[in-house]
Every structure is written in structure tokens, then in C-alpha cells.
Amino acid sequence: MADKRKSLTRRDFLQGTLGAAVGASVLGTKWLEPAQKAAGSSLVAVVRDAKAMDSANVVNTEVLKTMLDNVLTKVTGKTTANDAWHSLLKADDIIGLVPTPHLNPTHKEVVEAVKSSLIAAGFSGEKILDAQGGPDKPKACTALIGLPGLKAHWLTGIGTVMKLYILYSGSARSYHDANSAKLGGILNLPFVKGKTRLVLVDALHPLFDKGPQVDPRYKWAYNGLIAGTDPVAVETVCLRIIMEKRKANKGEPWPLSPPPLCVEAADKEYGLGTSDWSKIKVDLSGWKEDALLG
Amino acid sequence: MPPLFCGIILFRIVVRMKEKRDRPPASIFFLSALFAFAATAGLGIAKMKTAKPELPRTVGPWVRNEAIRTISAENIFEYMDGAGELYIGYRFDRLEVTEYTAPDEKNILVELYFMKTPDDAFGLLSLDWGGEPVDLGVARQSAEKQPTWPNALYGEGLLRLRSDKIYARILAEQETPRSRKAVLAIGGAVVKDSTDSSSPTLLRQLPETLWPEWKQRRGVTSYFRSHLVLNSLYYLSQENIFDLGHETEAAITQYERESPLGIQRFRILLIQYPDAGAAGRALAHFQRAYLPDHASSSTETQNTVSVEDGWLGYKLNGRRAVFVFECKDREMAAAVIDQL
Numbered sequence: 001m002a003d004k005r006k007s008l009t010r011r012d013f014l015q016g017t018l019g020a021a022v023g024a025s026v027l028g029t030k031w032l033e034p035a036q037k038a039a040g041s042s043l044v045a046v047v048r049d050a051k052a053m054d055s056a057n058v059v060n061t062e063v064l065k066t067m068l069d070n071v072l073t074k075v076t077g078k079t080t081a082n083d084a085w086h087s088l089l090k091a092d093d094i095i096g097l098v099p100t101p102h103l104n105p106t107h108k109e110v111v112e113a114v115k116s117s118l119i120a121a122g123f124s125g126e127k128i129l130d131a132q133g134g135p136d137k138p139k140a141c142t143a144l145i146g147l148p149g150l151k152a153h154w155l156t157g158i159g160t161v162m163k164l165y166i167l168y169s170g171s172a173r174s175y176h177d178a179n180s181a182k183l184g185g186i187l188n189l190p191f192v193k194g195k196t197r198l199v200l201v202d203a204l205h206p207l208f209d210k211g212p213q214v215d216p217r218y219k220w221a222y223n224g225l226i227a228g229t230d231p232v233a234v235e236t237v238c239l240r241i242i243m244e245k246r247k248a249n250k251g252e253p254w255p256l257s258p259p260p261l262c263v264e265a266a267d268k269e270y271g272l273g274t275s276d277w278s279k280i281k282v283d284l285s286g287w288k289e290d291a292l293l294g
Numbered sequence: 295m296p297p298l299f300c301g302i303i304l305f306r307i308v309v310r311m312k313e314k315r316d317r318p319p320a321s322i323f324f325l326s327a328l329f330a331f332a333a334t335a336g337l338g339i340a341k342m343k344t345a346k347p348e349l350p351r352t353v354g355p356w357v358r359n360e361a362i363r364t365i366s367a368e369n370i371f372e373y374m375d376g377a378g379e380l381y382i383g384y385r386f387d388r389l390e391v392t393e394y395t396a397p398d399e400k401n402i403l404v405e406l407y408f409m410k411t412p413d414d415a416f417g418l419l420s421l422d423w424g425g426e427p428v429d430l431g432v433a434r435q436s437a438e439k440q441p442t443w444p445n446a447l448y449g450e451g452l453l454r455l456r457s458d459k460i461y462a463r464i465l466a467e468q469e470t471p472r473s474r475k476a477v478l479a480i481g482g483a484v485v486k487d488s489t490d491s492s493s494p495t496l497l498r499q500l501p502e503t504l505w506p507e508w509k510q511r512r513g514v515t516s517y518f519r520s521h522l523v524l525n526s527l528y529y530l531s532q533e534n535i536f537d538l539g540h541e542t543e544a545a546i547t548q549y550e551r552e553s554p555l556g557i558q559r560f561r562i563l564l565i566q567y568p569d570a571g572a573a574g575r576a577l578a579h580f581q582r583a584y585l586p587d588h589a590s591s592s593t594e595t596q597n598t599v600s601v602e603d604g605w606l607g608y609k610l611n612g613r614r615a616v617f618v619f620e621c622k623d624r625e626m627a628a629a630v631i632d633q634l
Contacts, residue, residue, distance in 0.1 A: 014602035178532035216450035
């Protein structure tokens with residue numbers, strides 16, 4: 001299906017062919033706020049704390065642990081992190097943690113916090129694996145927890161959730177051009193499909209331009225964790241934060257180029273979740289300053 | 295050094311031949327000159343092939359690691375994932391990576407991207423003219439009459455620079471006054487023997503002003519070869535509808551003017567192809583892919599078309615094609631392509 005996709009041009013965006021989220025990101029138009037969220041909306045929890053990192057961007061692990069507990073309970077509706085994990089995972093799951101490995105990588109403190117939290121909830125440390133890498137990694141797991149770092153990407157617009165599993169394809173480079181819209185298809189590979197139980201985005205120190213190579217001018221301390229069980233909804237929230245930060249930085253709309261086609265494709269073609277802002281409920285808690293979520 | 299060796303042999307043969315006569319002919323002097331030329335040419339070629347900056351062993355408290363990691367086009371993706379496409383899009387030769395470390399200081403990463411031509415190094419720097427221009431002492435090309443472009447830009451711990459065929463990124467993991475000084479010192483070492491700070495000839499086709507009031511926005515003027523780079527600057531299509539590649543050169547910029555209605559802008563894309571045939575085929579590709587609803591103009595080599603975001607114009611001139619986007623009316627689009 002993807003190979004017969006019509007090649008999208010700038011004119012398609014201008015004609016409003018594509019969804020509002022992607023259209024807003026490439027044209028710099030305003031994100032339309034619906035009067036109310038649609039029934040059955042996907043919940044995305046955003047937890048921030050101004051003290052998550054110090055002025056030298058060193059992570060405060062105690063603050064991070066509290067943030068993690070909060071985001072887990074908000075996403076699952078449970079009262080404790082332990083109960084939250086047990087609502088997402090089975091006791092005998094072999095759990096794969098999937099961080100962004102390098103180039104604005106997931107903070108090791110975030111990975112450690114998640115692992116410690118799982119162990120505290122009673123999951124065996126021996127069954128918690130590093131699942132970032134080639135196809136053999138997810139094959140060894142029954143459950144995956146995505147832990148991407150939040151960043152823009154020069155090839156795909158955004159390089160966070162949908163790009164996280166690119167190495168599972170065994171041919172990462174084939175997704176670098178027009179085929180970046182097919183990234184969502186990786187989540188539907190037989191040895192990946194249905195395994196992602198949670199996406200938890202490391203939004204402590206995101207990158208809003210020129211990714212994946214780091215340019216410190218385009219990093220900022222958002223001090224947040226973003227989590228949800230709908231990977232497309234999580235990516236859409238991440239996209240909005242990136243776009244609003246770009247606009248704030250320039251003082252005018254600063255569209256993403258190329259557009260993050262993978263986001264809408266993950267929704268409309270691969271059925272992985274929703275990129276429709278009217279169907280995404282954002283639960284923002286903690287530090288509210290410059291949350292960039294409208 | 296084949297030229298040197300041949301020169302020596304030839305010289306000895308002729309000298310021996312001439313020894314049989316009492317009077318050395320003028321040809322001996324000619325051949326001596328040829329010998330001298332061959333020797334220096336050989337040395338010159340050797341120098342060009344191995345031109346490599348000598349990085350200081352120490353800079354303040356930082357000490358350079360002896361190990362240098364060399365990355366080729368074949369393994370660049372292992373090093374930097376999709377970022378590798380950027381450099382490959384610019385005719386990348388190799389990357390050499392090293393680090394400086396210091397007790398009680400964060401590391402400084404040095405990446406030297408060896409490109410095929412100085413234009414490719416320039417192109418990489420041109421993708422982002424932001425940051426603080428710093429003078430690292432690169433000699434200006436006196437022949438270049440156009441306003442010059444920065445050779446080095448610094449921002450929050452990252453120094454980006456170009457030096458002959460090298461594009462470099464020197465990144466302090468944490469910016470401090472000491473790390474800034476060290477980064478700039480390392481940058482100075484990279485450019486120390488630089489001899490070529492010219493900008494791509496193609497950029498000289500883009501005037502600083504069009505008519506008195508439209509000025510080029512140099513801050514968004516970029517030079518490139520790859521459609522992936524074009525898409526990162528100004529998205530037009532998922533596909534390579536302009537047939538861009540290593541054998542092409544392209545430049546993109548905006549022109550703007552103040553008006554009672556606010557700032558007005560339009561965008562120009564200029565592409566040079568290996569020959570007129572390639573340019574013609576590329577234009578036809580663009581017309582089919584971007585203007586399928588304007589089939590009646592599909593054979594025109596110069597035209598203006600109304601699209602969703604204003605008027606678009608294009609013109610083919612030999613092996614060069616110029617495109618203008620987001621013009622406010624047909625007259626402007628036509629006037630712009632006539633100017634270039």
C-alpha cells in the first residue's frame with residue numbers, strides 16, 4: 001500500500017489534503033483547538049518539574065523518580081506506580097526497554113529510573129532487557145517500553161516515537177527519504193506488533209531543530225516526561241511542543257521541513273493511534289511555565 | 295612521485311646524449327626546467343592529497359586523545375544514523391573524529407568532515423548562518439568581489455567552520471569561558487593553513503538586491519546538491535522532482551522588502567545541471583510532478599503559474615534552471631525569472 005502512495009508535494013499541504021497536525025507543522029499555521037475532545041480520546045500525560053535538571057543540565061534523580069511515578073499513575077489511572085506497571089504488563093513478561101541510543105540520547109537516568117521502578121514493582125531484573133538495536137532485540141521480548149528522546153529530525157521532521165524502532169527494520173537507511181512515511185509500518189512488523197505497552201518520552205532536554213546531530217542552540221530545558229499508550233497521540237503531543245518552541249524561538253511560525261509525514265501515516269495508514277488533536281486529551285501537571293501546549 | 299622520477303630519467307638521458315657534443319644545447323636548459331617543474335608538481339600533488347590540519351595536543355587543561363576514528367561513507371550511519379545522509383548529499387569523503395578530555399572538565403568533540411571540494415564544505419556551513427561569526431584568521435580571497443560569507447560560526451559551545459575542503463564541528467559538552475577559548479583555539483588550528491575561502495560561483499548568480507527594494511536574505515541562502523537537503527530547507531516534494539544529485543549544484547534564498555502591508559517575501563531556487571539536456575529533463579520532471587494540473591504548459595521552458603501559495607515561475611537557460619515561489623502576482627514572478 002505504501003509503495004503506491006502518491007508522492008506528496010507542498011501543494012498537497014496547501015490544499016489541506018493532509019491532517020491538521022502535520023499541516024500545521026509544515027505551514028506554521030495555528031493548531032486548531034476543538035470545543036471539546038471527542039469521545040474515546042487518547043490520553044497523553046505530561047509531567048514537568050522545574051527542578052528535574054539543574055543549571056548545568058544534570059538530572060536530579062529524586063525529582064525524576066517522583067515525575068515518573070506521577071506520569072505512570074496519570075496514564076493508567078492507578079494510584080501507585082506499582083499498580084500502574086501491573087496494569088500495563090504481565091508478571092511473566094520479558095520487558096524490552098527501548099531508549100534513543102545516541103545523538104540526543106535518552107538520559108541514562110530516565111532508563112535507570114524506569115528499570116528501578118519496574119524492579120520495585122516486582123518485575124525481575126533479569127527479564128528487563130535493553131531492546132534497542134536490530135530485529136533480534138524485540139524478538140527476545142514479549143513487551144516493549146519505548147523511551148525515546150524528544151527531538152526534531154532533519155529527514156523526518158520529528159525523530160521521536162515513530163523513529164524509535166527504525167533499527168528493527170534491519171534496513172534503517174531505506175526510511176531516510178520519501179519512505180520515512182512508512183516508519184509506522186515497523187510497529188506492525190510481526191515481531192513488534194502489539195508489544196508496545198507504553199511510550200515514555202524523555203522531554204527533559206529536547207532538541208527543536210537540526211536533529212539528530214546536537215546543536216546546543218536548539219536545546220532547551222523542558223524538564224518533562226510525556227507518556228501514553230497511544231504512540232501516535234504521544235508523537236502528536238511531542239510534535240506540538242516542538243512546533244510551539246520553534247515559534248517561540250523565532251518570534252514567528254517556523255515550520256518543520258520536511259513535514260513529519262510519518263505521524264499522519266501512522267494514524268491513517270497503519271492504524272497505530274490518533275494524530276487528531278480533537279481526539280487527544282493532554283493531562284498536564286507540575287511546572288506549567290512555557291508548557292507549549294496551548 | 296612519477297613526475298619527479300620521469301624528470302630525472304629524461305634529464306640524465308639527454309645530458310648523456312649531449313655529452314658527446316662539446317656544446318650543450320638549449321634543450322638541456324629546457325629539460326632542466328621541465329625536471330624542476332615535475333619535481334615541484336609531484337610534491338604539490340602530494341601536499342594536496344594529504345592536506346590535514348594539525349590539531350594541538352593540548353589546549354588549556356584539555357588533552358587530545360591519540361586515537362582518531364575515521365568514518366567513511368560506508369559506515370557513517372553507524373556513527374550518526376540519518377544525519378549521515380546530510381554529508382553524503384554533499385560529496386563526502388571521510389570524517390575524522392577525536393576528543394579532548396580534561397580533569398574536572400567536560401569533553402570537547404572534534405569532527406573534521408573532509409569533502410571533495412571547498413564548495414561542499416561551504417554548503418554544509420550554509421545550512422545555518424546563525425551563531426556568532428568568529429574570525430579565526432582565514433585569508434580572504436582578494437579576487438572575490440561579492441560580499442564575503444562567514445567562515446566560522448560559534449554558538450553555545452559549538453563551533454562550525456569551513457576550511458578549504460573541510461567542514462568542522464567542534465563541540466564542547468558544556469560551555470564555559472574556558473571551553474569556549476579552547477574550542478576557538480582548536481578551530482584556529484584547523485584553519486591555520488587554509489588557502490581557499492571562496493564561495494561557490496553559483497551564488498554569484500543571486501544578486502544582493504533585485505530592483506532597489508528587494509534584498510536577499512543572506513541568512514537563509516544555502517548551497518546544496520541533494521533533494522533531501524532541499525526538503526530540509528524548503529519542502530516541495532517527497533520525491534527528487536528536480537533531479538538533484540552530486541553532479542548538480544543548487545542555491546536557494548529569499549528576497550524580502552518592507553511594505554505598508556508588512557514584510558513581503560518570495561523564494562528563488564537556482565539549479566545548475568551538467569548539461570542542457572539534463573536541465574531540460576529535470577524541468578519536465580518538475581512540471582509533471584508539481585504542476586500536473588497545468589499540463590498545457592508542460593512543454594514551456596519559461597512560464598508563470600498560479601498555485602496555492604501565490605505565483606510560481608520557472609525558466610530554463612542552457613544548463614541552468616531558475617524557479618521562483620510565492621510571488622504575489624504574475625508580473626512579479628515573470629520579472630524575477632527575467633532578471634536571473
